[in-house]
Amino acid sequence: MEYLKSIAIFKVYLNILIAKIFHCLSDICSINEAKEISSSDIYRYEANRLGIKIEDEDFAQKLDNQDTLKSFKEKFHFPMVKDVCKCDEQKKNESPVIYMTGNSLGLQPKAIRSELEGYLNDWQRYAVEGHHKGEHPWISIDEEIQESLAQVVGAKPSEVCPMNTLSVNLHVMMSNFYKPTQQRHKIVIEAGAFPSDLYIAESQIRHNGFNPDTSLIKLEPLANEFTISTDRIKSILSEHGESIAMVMIGGVQFFTGQLFDMKEITAFAQSLGAVVGWDLAHAAGNVELQLHDWNVDFACWCSYKYLNSGPGCIGGLFVHERHTREFDSHTDKRLLGWFGNKLANRFKKETIFEAEEGALGFRCSNPSVADCTSLRASLAITNGASIAALRAKSLLLTSYLETLLLSIKGDHSFSIITPRDPTQRGAQLSLHIGGKVSAAKLKVSLLNAGVVCDVRDPNVIRVSPAPLYTSFTDVKNFVNILIKSLSE
Ligand SMILES: Cc1ncc(COP(=O)(O)O)c(C=O)c1O
Known part of the structure; x- marks a missing residue:
């Protein structure tokens, strides 16, 4: 039946x-x-x-x-x-x-040049005052992009933010969400994951005092196969059950181009008690995503592939809103930096840390204005289509x-x-x-x-x-x- x-x-x-x-x-x-x-x-x-x-x-x-x-x-x-x-x-x-290589590096949108010139003009004209002047004040240059990023990944604007680059954001998210115990310490990742993701998972395991030999589980396809079915992923997850702390997979596999059933895998892994994060480098701007509705815990992506913002440009981060409603800077594992703090506290000598709402609260540094400018221009094209x-x-x-x-x-x-x-x-x-x-x-x-x-x-x-x-x-x-x- x-x-x-x-x-x-x-x-x-x-x-x-x-x-x-x-x-x-x-x-x-x-x-x-x-x-x-x-x-x-x-x-x-x-x-x-x-x-x-x-x-x-x-x-x-x-x-x-x-x-x-x-x-x-x-x-x-x-x-x-x-x-x-x-x-x-x-x-x-x-x-x-x-x-035919938009999956590696997207082409340059013509509109980016004039947008970058606008940014250079503001810098020339206003210098430090540019933080609060001009058409796109730098103090909120990343916040300006939240709405358009949210459209791309199916999220609420407060759940997303452009920041850092992909590998760094994966570290930021894992530092926050990977909380291994003797019973639950494993990270599940594709055997053929992008090399950076494997290094990140391994180093996070070591940083937490565990050993990748016993704590890193690699999803292997069947012999002589390149892709891996949802059923096989679920069966491997079941095998490790309550020892899994985190599942972190590429939404679209960089080598085979396989699009995973993110909704199904997320729900299944969460039913085992695991936190689920996605590397969306090859998915953002390529396929339809509903990160909020799929109840994904976190996701990170780069913007230089299908989003065409330019080589090494700023990455994106999603954290489900249910994880950011409450925050205690004394007990939380979150990596803190001044830009995650509320604007009013940022220059205060006393270390008062009240996290900015949603994904913004995961920022450490002030964002690159040049990068945000490129991304704003390229997202306008994607969302225009x-x-x-x-x-x-x-x-x-x-x-x-x-x-x-x-x-x-x-x-x-x-x-x-x-x-x-x-x-x-x-x-x-x-x-x-x-x-x-x-x-x-x-x-x-x-x-x-x-x-x-x-x-x-x-x-x-x-x-x-x-x-x-x-x-x-x-x-x-x-x-x-x-x-x-x-x-x-
Ligand atoms: C699937 C995947 N993960 C991670 C990365 C690393 O990205 P970054 O150098 O922006 O950290 C890439 C880069 O192409 C990638 O394709």
Whole structure:
């Protein structure tokens, strides 16, 4: 019965997904006609209906014409092939690259330059008085962004704040929430987590006098698999039960592109008594998040990937409001700094610490105004498009990429290690390159042909069509170039 019920729920979910996808293509598709079609068949279905092949240029062009977000591409600077390729002088050209690396570093929004100039002008004109003068007084430069950050991660504005950078914020949150005892001391993390996250978990365990050999539990996929199912995660969590103090996983896995069921995993781990935190580096701006409603304890992310704020720019932090209602500076584990204190106390000689409301109370230092300025400008673009519309386009774009990749004939050997189910992935597809082809060499060959994507060991190319600035024609051209490069 349970099995039948979950199939029924999945069908309903799939229909919602298809409805969402078709919202973008309402002129060329009918939701009713599509009800019985699985999402990965959408393109084949539509191409058949139009009497053209998915592989035809016209098809990509048609999808671009229907794209309600197509004007957003104009808001970004694209590198020129001549500036990034490693090819001969005569092959270098003035055309923009096809950028498939928004999962690593987003492109520069054109609007950021003038915003930064505004900040430099204020600094030149007002110097220290800039804290309280100008269009964006520096004293509240981060508070100004709370509302837009909250929209991106599905939170209340007071639950989020831009601060520090991702790894530092993970330390800040773990210092606060990791309270190991002899009975409950384990941290659960993905075996293939981003290296920084592994170092952070290990060092937090040591700082608290425990040993990573016995206190760090790594979620391993099954043999010969790259991804890990929710059921397997739950079964590992059950195995360790009440010895788990904290679960800290990447919402979208940086290597495989797998999107975890954050709601389900959070609820399950919390039912065992664990605190649950998410590293949302690859999720923020990529997929829809409802951190408040999912009752997540804490989350941290960077803003330079799908949020396009610039390399190393300020990170973001979420703390559920239920954790910040009460605070006692004498007993709490929170790391304190003057900016977490209420404004009125900040310069007082007596050490009176009354935490600022919500996430703001976790600040230690004053925020970088340059960073907050960049982030404000880039978030305006993301929220201008809206996360819901971006995700709807992204589902289409990535499915289109997948469909074209799967239609490649011949002995080009690669496999897609990202889940095939669109609800279990974001914008990224990771291609495990097989045979004798080296992913590193393939990357150079793609770069010389005008495509930017990245490589991760073992022999994986990550390809990420970011919906803000990638067109369906870009995806089509990318696949054509990939076919050529693979056969070279
Ligand atoms: C999943 C993940 N976690 C952590 C980090 C580290 O980020 P930062 O250098 O901003 O601390 C990255 C960086 O790319 C990442 O992808």
